Amino acid sequence: MRTAAIRFSCLALAAGAVLAVQAQPANRGAAPAQPDYSKVEIKTTQVAPNFYTLDGQGGTIGILVGPDGVFQVDAQFAPLSEKIATAIRAVSNGRFRFLVNTHVHGDHTGGDENFAKLGATILARTELRERLAQAAGATPAGLPMVTYDGPVTLHMNGETIELIPIPHAHTDGDTLVHFVNADVLMTGDYYRSLGYPNIDRANGGSLDGMLRGLARTIAMAGPNTKIIPGHGAMVDRNAVAAQRDMMLVIRDRVAKLIQQGKTQEEVLAAKVTADYDSKVTGVGTTGDRFIGQLYAELKTPK
Numbered sequence: 001m002r003t004a005a006i007r008f009s010c011l012a013l014a015a016g017a018v019l020a021v022q023a024q025p026a027n028r029g030a031a032p033a034q035p036d037y038s039k040v041e042i043k044t045t046q047v048a049p050n051f052y053t054l055d056g057q058g059g060t061i062g063i064l065v066g067p068d069g070v071f072q073v074d075a076q077f078a079p080l081s082e083k084i085a086t087a088i089r090a091v092s093n094g095r096f097r098f099l100v101n102t103h104v105h106g107d108h109t110g111g112d113e114n115f116a117k118l119g120a121t122i123l124a125r126t127e128l129r130e131r132l133a134q135a136a137g138a139t140p141a142g143l144p145m146v147t148y149d150g151p152v153t154l155h156m157n158g159e160t161i162e163l164i165p166i167p168h169a170h171t172d173g174d175t176l177v178h179f180v181n182a183d184v185l186m187t188g189d190y191y192r193s194l195g196y197p198n199i200d201r202a203n204g205g206s207l208d209g210m211l212r213g214l215a216r217t218i219a220m221a222g223p224n225t226k227i228i229p230g231h232g233a234m235v236d237r238n239a240v241a242a243q244r245d246m247m248l249v250i251r252d253r254v255a256k257l258i259q260q261g262k263t264q265e266e267v268l269a270a271k272v273t274a275d276y277d278s279k280v281t282g283v284g285t286t287g288d289r290f291i292g293q294l295y296a297e298l299k300t301p302k
């Protein structure tokens with residue numbers, strides 16, 4: 001088990017719950033009840049000739065398959081590993097070779113140890129490994145074996161895979177994964193098409209890092225590039241640009257209220273996301289968590 005502090009921030013939105021600002025682990029008591037994993041079904045979607053996504057509970061998984069074996073992006077929760085492995089075997093030769101984590105949260109890393117035992121070498125940013133290693137109950141077998149601070153390129157199954165660090169965005173260990181030939185970008189959670197953006201400041205995330213990550217993604221994407229977020233449906237670059245624009249608008253509204261001396265409660269009461277609430281998908285989602293994160297970041301002098 002990872003610590004609640006690491007686990008819950010993705011999980012909450014996945015379950016459609018609304019969380020208050022969670023800058024400190026002290027809020028761990030607000031974590032929602034564990035979902036019943038036995039009821040979760042893994043849905044496999046073919047996105048390119050040798051590339052699939054797998055959705056169950058937690059962050060979307062991506063897999064590149066072929067004669068060289070499986071390259072996997074993220075792992076969801078540990079109790080789902082068996083189901084996920086079965087789904088992967090159904091569309092591959094079942095040779096688990098590599099698994100990269102887009103970021104530290106438990107709905108993306110929980111199954112790491114299980115896939116390592118199946119043969120996958122786990123890759124992650126240095127910061128991510130450090131956070132996992134510090135988490136309660138961490139076991140060496142579940143930790144990334146390969147860490148990196150700069151871009152990494154892998155060559156498998158006729159594909160070029162680029163691992164691109166996105167510093168201090170959703171967390172301090174984010175990676176953008178680019179499948180060049182398949183024309184796929186996997187962003188992890190610095191971009192999500194479900195719910196409002198989530199800046200996990202307690203795990204080293206920042207607004208500016210999120211904005212830089214989105215800008216990088218938009219710049220790398222062509223009109224047909226398939227952008228697969230950590231949570232929510234696959235999108236194109238226009239959707240990512242729209243989210244960046246929304247973040248800038250909301251940022252400026254919050255900054256203005258801070259300049260006027262408003263408290264966080266007053267900023268929340270001002271409903272600065274109201275005109276976006278109907279467009280942002282996700283059951284029970286409001287902008288309050290995001291506003292709280294912006295308030296905390298903008299209130300703090302840089």
Ligand SMILES: [Zn+2]
Nearest residue numbers: 010103105189
């Ligand atoms: Zn996350």
